[in-house]
Amino acid sequence: xxxxxxxxxxxxxxxxxxxxxxxxxxxxxxxxxxxxxxxxxxxxxxxxxxxxxxxxxxxxxxxxxxxxxxxxxxxxxxxxxxxxxxxxxxxxxxxxxxxxxxxxxxxxxxxxxxxxxxxxxxxxxxxxxxxxxxxxxxxxxxxxxxxxxxxxxxxxxxxxxxxxxxxxxxxxxxxxxxxxxxxxxxxxxxxxxx
Numbered sequence: 001x002x003x004x005x006x007x008x009x010x011x012x013x014x015x016x017x018x019x020x021x022x023x024x025x026x027x028x029x030x031x032x033x034x035x036x037x038x039x040x041x042x043x044x045x046x047x048x049x050x051x052x053x054x055x056x057x058x059x060x061x062x063x064x065x066x067x068x069x070x071x072x073x074x075x076x077x078x079x080x081x082x083x084x085x086x087x088x089x090x091x092x093x094x095x096x097x098x099x100x101x102x103x104x105x106x107x108x109x110x111x112x113x114x115x116x117x118x119x120x121x122x123x124x125x126x127x128x129x130x131x132x133x134x135x136x137x138x139x140x141x142x143x144x145x146x147x148x149x150x151x152x153x154x155x156x157x158x159x160x161x162x163x164x165x166x167x168x169x170x171x172x173x174x175x176x177x178x179x180x181x182x183x184x185x186x187x188x189x190x191x192x193x194x
Contacts, residue, residue: 004081004131006030008039009073011087011095012137019137021176023086025183026135030082038076042097045069049100056107062125063107070104077101078108082131083160085153089136089169092148102156109159117158117194124161131190132157132165135183141171157193164190 008026012019030037048066055065062078064070077083087095094102109122116123134153138145146169157165168186170179 004033004035005079006035006037006082006084007076007080008037008084008086009098009101010039010041011043011085011097013088016088016137018170018172018174018176018179019086019088022135022170022179022183025180026084026086026187029184029187035082038080040073040076042069042073042101043095045072047073047097047100047104050103050106054111057109057111061107064104066104070101073101074105074107077105078126079128080130081128082133083162084133084135086135087137089138089145089149092138092145093152116161119158121159121161129161129163132160132162133187134165134167136167136169137172138169139172141169145169154193162193164192166190 010023012023014020027037046068047070048068053065056063064074085094085098087098090096108125110125112123113120114123132153134149136149149169150167153165153167166186166189168182170182174182
C-alpha cells in the first residue's frame, strides 16, 4: 500500500481550544494511517499575494516570481496526496491566508485546458490527484455556511483534479467530544468528486 503524504494548511489561531483539539485528533488519525505529515501555518509565513502576471505558467513554469514562503507551500501542494484546509470560515469560505496560498499555487496547473469531469479545467503540471479535506470553524452552522464551504471546496477540488473530498464545519459552541465524533464520522465518509 502506498502511503499518502498529507499536507495540512492550518489557518486557525493557537488560542482556539476547539481547533487545537480537532487538529490534534486529525494529526493522530493521519499518523495512524502511516502517512507522512507536513503542517504549514500560512499566517506565520511571508507570502506575497498573487499579482496575476502568469510568469509561473509562461516564463518560469511552476515557479512564482516572488521567492518567499509561498514557494514552500506550492512545492508542498504539488507533492501532497492529501491536502487539508484547516481554517476559520469567513463569509462561508477559507480564511485570507488559505485563499492566498491557493492562489499562489496556480503554477502547479498548466496554462492549457482539457475536459475533466464534464468541465473545462487546466491540466495538472505534476501527476498527483490529491484527496481534499476541508475542516472549517464558524460562528454558526445553521446559516448555509457548511453548504457554501462544501461547494467552494468542491470547485477547488475539481481544479486540483482531486478524486475525493471530505468536508465538515464546526460551530464555535461545539463541545470537544462532539467535535471529535463529528470529525471521525466525516473522515470515514469521503465524497467522490463528480
